[in-house]
Amino acid sequence: MSASGYQASSKLEQPHLPHSSLPCHASPQEQRDALAAVKSQIMLYKKCIVTLEEEEKRLERSLSKVKYPILDLPVDVTSHIFLHCLPTHGRVAPSATSVPLIVAQICRHWREVALSTCGLWNSLYIDGGLDLGTVMGERTFAPNYSAQHLLRTWFSRAKGSPLSLGLNFTMRRVSPALLEVVEAYAGQIQRLDLHLWPEQFSKVRPLRTSFPLLQHLATTNSSDDAAWDFLEYSPPLRELRLLDDLSHDVSIPPSLSSLIQLEISPEISSEMLLKVLNSLPMLSTLKFCLREWEGSSITEPATPTVYPQLSSLSLASGASTSALRLVTLPNLHFLKLASFSDRDDVQKFLSRSACVIDHLVISFEGYEVDVEEDADAVFEWLETFPAVSVLEIPECPDVAALLDSLDSPGVLPRIADIRISSTVRPATIDNNYDDALIKLLHSRRDCAQSLALRRFHITFTIFRLERQVWAPGYLAESALITLIADGLDFVVKLECGTTQTWPKGYVEEDPLLINFP
Template identity: 35%
Template sequence: MVACDTCGFLLFGSLSSTTWGPTDDISTRRCAERDRLAQVEAQISHLQVHIDVLGQERAELQKNLEAIVYPILTIPDEVSSQIFLLCLPADGRVRPSPRSAPLSLAQVCSHFRRISLSTQGLWNSLVIDAWRFRSDTAMDRAVAELFRPWFTRAGLSSLRLTLQHATSLASSLLHFIVAFSPQLHILELDTTMAEFCRLLQILGPLPMLRKLSLSHSPHTYDSLPQIPFRNPPELTELCVFGGICLRDSSLATIPGARLERLEITRISCNEFRRILQEYPLLRHFHVPDLDGSRNMQVLPPNLGIETLGVGESSWILDILTLPNLRRLDISITNKSPPHHLAQFLARSSCTLQHLGIVRVEDRYSQTSVSEIFETLVACLQLLPTLASLSVRSPMAHPERIYGILRTADVVPALESLQITETGPRKFFTPVFDMLFNRACAGLLRHFELGIMDQNSSAEAWSEIHIRGVQLQVDPFIERGLDARVSQIRYSYGRPFTSEYELLQSC
């Protein structure tokens, strides 16, 4: 124990890390500590000068950064929202993917994220591909983490829901549809008939529904029961595809006074007649297949129909007169030659803008090919105002149908031509010969050629074949023609949705 010489305070240990002996001078020790303290304070002052300099530099840099404004960030939010809306698919069906809008827009920066999340129009459409979710657990997670937040961002705006490949509907998905049913504007369902009826049992009122589309995934012919919707007051479009046949009472609860578009794969002749008589606002009517007797009375002229698709049931044209028809899609077979079409066009005197023809060959018919094409020429000569033509034919006689179109004397106002072929590539010669004469006339603006491979295992075209097509199409593109050539995979009697795009003009 050491006593202080000045005050007598008893020291019970060392005041610093230095060990002082009992004979050391306390004042010397205190001087050393003061010198060290002075050194530390001098270092602090020196470092503080550097800190002040760095602080000033930081403030200047921050000021300079704030002065730099990206031009795109100066655009008003309302304008940015409209630009974002233009990034959505043209068909209106939005698939949730981080590589496409709107999710891709929300990942650019915080500014874009704020605008995209607050733009309700980016989130009012949703495509759900149920095939991607292998279990109900995966679907439950997607509903909770993706689908519900997606539609919630849309606020109170009208919604469009597209459900694909849904062979079975998970309970979470059913309740999701029911929860947003009051806001549904367009509902497109690709599911089995059993699942559709199951949904109808719990589906509530649909006050905003304007379009309903039903498609049958297994493509087996089933009859659609009476649609027990609670009289959707705004329904104007009904589309039923994929082997679903409507009963005569299926549309009993659909308010016919408002229906404008009706597309049905298959109905009875009696139902076809009733629809034309009882749906006064009907403008677009597509029925590829009709069941029943052809002995039907001629219907009075219908002034409302503007678009008609009758497929292989072209004989129905014999009982129709449609003066205001603008678009017509039919199938021509040996059993059903285009005589119906020629008489219909002459009787209706309509100003047709688009004609779609599917040539289906029947080897057992007595009608000759020459007779079919002679009648087809007569039909096309009745259409001087035709601006768009779509042709799909087999390869039995490619030179005939393209020989018809080779001269501009037939359909002289033609601006858009779409050709879909099945078979070998040898038909290119008559096609491009016809295209050359049409392009020289100066009216043709758009040309699309699709080649369907009936073999589902067919590979995409080689580079040599693509270059060959390119060499033949390039001269037309240089003339200003918008051209597109693609290979379409074909399987189970239906074209695949995916295509191999061989070339497309910019």
């Protein structure tokens, strides 16, 4: 039955109640008439109920015959699809609008599949939020009852699989009861992101417990080497992120000899850098920040030490570039430069190492690229890396000028992936922007297929959303749609509190934590 047919069938004679009761002095005949009217209304209501119940049964029978193809998929296929919906960074924050909770609310079958898929529940990131009492200096513990229940329920569904746990309580004191729940799962934890108050980090019970499966550790605390004390008794780690404020260089525990990835956020000395490289023979990925005052005092030794195992290097400050004088990295493929630095140090390092940098991250923050001299410097920087296939620019002050430089055939001839971010308001871009963009994309797509541009993502982050913001013009939009249909992964994102994308419908993950490195 169609919707209109259903509406017609539901137009039954509607019963109505008397507007007012009879007065107490009504005659017996009037009361008998009123009683008959009430019985008549009751009969009408009963007829309506019977008709509606019949319609209810008919609709239920009809819906029971409907088959949804997606529900006929094998359970293992459905589970695999659910797992692919998890964030790629591997840290899952509980949300009713994201996996796994959202798929468990669709229907009974999906809920059963979700609850039986251990891989959906083996990662949990809990943000304790802000506690005003803690900020004001009170020494009481926040109860965190909901976090305790959430952690138990979540990890109980993971069964015995290895776990990933993140606790962010830097703005709030975590209760001992919550940490006792963590202790109960310590034997299963493989990744631990622990961000606590300093005194809690050094005294909580779980840190005195063995973590036999622990391979990935990230910590934030400013206590005196509490993290390093914990590392003395830790199992062999593969990844370590230390976001502590170290007041002095520390010794490297022997337990870290198997470390593959290391990030040290506080500034370290050149001696500490060499100590790290010499003590960790398996280290392949390193992110560090050199003490700024040491930059100018580092002199290049006659024979810089060779570290063939290192393949990824991130310099967290411009001054850190001077540390390149101390090392030779022949197998380096990933390089991140925080800003324009001493190009001579970089060139000498690349020439000495004879390495092939195919993934470059460089920020142009603080440089007006549209100024001719600075634009020439940008071109020279990009020409220094002829083998780069992936280029990320996290801060670009002039997108149009950068597009012009990338359109030069001598710059990055092997580029296949470009990702640009800018805080310049898109509305300020001139009318030639569309032409420059389309010209660049066509020139990069028309080359040999093995070297063709496959991805172009650009993000504008602004503080106030204006009525007129950049969007492709009519001709540019048509050309971009054609390029996308031809296989180009093209996205323009505008971030201003919320995220808008072009073309619409594209969804990109918003990681809870920045991916390492």
